Amino acid sequence: MSSVDILVPNLPESVADATVAVWHKKVGDTVEQDDILLEIETDKIMLEVPAPNTGTLESILEQEGSIVISGQLLARLHIIDQIVSKKDIKQTIQNQKSSVTSTASQEHIITQDNEEERHKILTPSIRKLVAEHNLQPKNIKSSGTKGRLTRQDIETHIRSTKKQHYTDQKNYIDIDHHQIKNINNDRKETRILMSRLRKRISERLLAVTNTTAMLTTFNEVNMQPITILRKKYGELFEERYGIKLGLMSFYVKAVLEGLKNFPAINASIDGEEIVYYNYFDVSIAVSTIRGLVTPVLRNIDALSIPDIEKNIKNLAEKGKNGKLTIEELNGGNFTITNGGIFGSLMSTPIINPPQSAILGMHAIKDRPMVLDGQIVILPMMYLALSYDHRLIDGKDSVSFLVYIKELLEDPMRLFLEI
Known part of the structure; x- marks a missing residue:
């Protein structure tokens, strides 16, 4: 008979600590190998800590709510040679x-x-x-x-379960779905503790305001060429690659060309130094039930359109199912966020530090536009680029966004890389 230590999993350098969220076992419980002992919440994800062996939980050293770091001792598991399953x-x-x-x-x-x-x-x-x-x-x-x-x-x-049922016109407050229920009969207030992710988001948003000179520049893009391209080749694309031809792959490709031509945007400030990256890792904003996270598409210059679509779909599904790893959330030199999927017409996205810029895409709406002296109805989308003015000059930011606009309005340039 012997004991084995249960330790906090190794956390990446970007994650300083974690919180013991919940213990699924108590002292004295018999557990089998791979049973989940507890869950640890980081700034980005929930981590499950399984039992490394079959045995009895001998002691718990860190209770729920405790702040822990990589490798810290959480509990001890008593191993029994002969144990009834x-x-x-x-x-x-x-x-x-x-x-x-x-x-x-x-x-x-x-x-x-x-x-x-x-x-x-x-x-x-x-x-x-x-x-x-x-x-x-x-x-x-x-x-x-x-x-x-x-x-x-x-x-x-x-x-x-998105559809909520209303009975007798009585309403109550549903925190997760932002719906009001039962307000006619009840004036109570509901208070809940902020999750680590929500705390971290608030801290980072406040830090961006206090530590960067953030500005936003806007433009608009005619999405008709991409719409025609998707309509013409969408079915063939799906048959060949087993995935739909979406919009994000065009956005990612356009951003790649933009970053290649404007190195200051693929850079960050580290103390008194400017760090220029010679690789292209782009964060994609994904909405989850716990909040907004930004998994990373790495080395996008080596990815084809089908590769990008498959990777984005994989990251989005993992985000929705809570399966993203810390490694997938760590890093990124530039962020793309698409508020258009929620119906946003225009916004000022906030920089994802230590990055220096973020591109916001929005809802595509038919609008009357002047084209060759004629008023025509075109599918238009607003673009928004928020950037750190300490590093990126106004000329570069505006030129970068205009370049993105031009590429999206002539998508064949994305394939020719011109």
Whole structure:
């Protein structure tokens, strides 16, 4: 018999510390290898810490809410040479009292008839989350070990249940969906602790205001050429590459050419030095249930249009499912954000430090424009480039945005790199 230390996973240099979010096991619990012991919240993502061996949780040294750093001791697991498998014990109980139905995809839905017994298998944190969102666990697909409901299962279920039902015209406040419910009968206030991600976002936004000379320049682009190109080749593109031809790949390609021609925008300030990057890593803003994150497309100069589309889709899906890794969120020299998917017509995006610029794309709207002396209806989009004026001059910022506009209005130049 021996013990093994449970340590905080290695965090990248950009992540100074993390918070113990929730313990799924308590001292004395018997656990199997790969059972999730706890979740740690960083500024960017939630990390699950699994049991490295089968054994008994001997001690917990850092409680929920504790701030921890890489390699810090969290708990000790007592390893027993001969241990009865929890799986066997649980199977016996299930044969007598309940059944777990497996779907074709081997995802599990909790279907125990006895609601009280089913409720007992939820961890305290999951039970609390279920109660906060007024959910029925039996309706939620589970992906955890042995059919265990995880935090991610809850978040996925919340995202998929967008339509809210209103009864008797009574409203109440739904924090996650920004909807008002029950205000006619109740004037209570709801207070919740900010997540580490939300705290970090607020800190970074305030820091940008205080530490940069941020300005925004605007332009507009005629999206008709790209619209025609997508309509003409979209079906063939999807047949060949198995993915739809979207807009972001054009934006990324245009940004690549812009960064090549305006090195000051592919740079950052480090103390009294200017760092110019000879590689092209672009962050793509992705909305998740926990907030906005910016996974990175690396070496975009080596990616084709299909590669970019596949990578963006992969990052977006991982973001929605809470599967992004710290490595995928770390770095980036420039950011593209598309508020247009939410209907934004125009905005002033905020720089993602330590980067020096961010490009905001917006909703495409048909508008009357003058073309060759004639008034025509064209699909137009506003562009916004926010930049740090300490590093980037007005001339470079305006010229960069005009160049992006010209490339998007003549997309064949993107393939010819001219």
